[in-house]
Amino acid sequence: MNENEGFIRLMNEEVRGNLLEILSGVMLEGKRFVLVKGEEEVAAIIPIREFERLEYLKEEIKPSPFLPSEYEYYEDEKGIHCIRLNEFKAEFEEILLEVMLNGEVFGLIPPKDLAKGEFDTFSPAAIVMSINNFWLPDYWISEKNRLSFSLHSQ
Numbered sequence: 003m004n005e006n007e008g009f010i011r012l013m014n015e016e017v018r019g020n021l022l023e024i025l026s027g028v029m030l031e032g033k034r035f036v037l038v039k040g041e042e043e044v045a046a047i048i049p050i051r052e053f054e055r056l057e058y059l060k061e062e063i064k065p066s067p068f069l070p071s072e073y074e075y076y077e078d079e080k081g082i083h084c085i086r087l088n089e090f091k092a093e094f095e096e097i098l099l100e101v102m103l104n105g106e107v108f109g110l111i112p113p114k115d116l117a118k119g120e121f122d123t124f125s126p127a128a129i130v131m132s133i134n135n136f137w138l139p140d141y142w143i144s145e146k147n148r149l150s151f152s153l154h155s156q
Contacts, residue, residue, distance in 0.1 A: 009034040009046070017047075018094050021087055025110055028128040036133065037098070045101045046136035050109070053129040056136070084109040084126050097130065105132045 010033060017024060017037055027033035028049050037045040048056075085108055090097060100106040109126025 009036050011036045011038050011043070013037075014039050014044075014094075014098065018091065021091050022113070025087060025112065025128055028110075029112055036136070039098075043133045045098060045130055045133055047110070047128055047130050048136070050126055050129055053107075053131065082107045082109045082126065082129070084111055086111050087113055090130070101130055101132050105135060107131050107135075 010027075012020075012024075012035055014037055017035065024033075024035055024047060028035070028047055032049050032052070034049070034052065035047040036043050037047065083106060085093075085097075087110060090108070090110060097106075097108055101108065108130040110128040110130065111124065112127045
């Protein structure tokens, strides 16, 4: 386990065997987990609040290439697949493949005993997403900074 970088790296096998503990850490402590298969980072499990913030940042850094009138037509129709912890555990490998290969996003619904009134047991409290969507590419950030700088220097 490596916690020095603001997230915890875990091998897939460790994740599958400790799902309740991991979901508890994400929900209650805001921990972020990066799933590693072999030597490769493949997915992340993060709090729903962070996922929402990340989506907002992506829009700010790299706006849509479509005009507002075109956006609805080209909008990605994929949604978040909301699943319970026991479903995630039972279909772990299949779900991970969907995340890795197709960029699917899964929302983990907390079990009632873990939620303890703090979380809605019908809404996801954690997100499983592709590692490619977890990291913001450096060139996006560089381009955003370049555009901001050029606007301020005029």
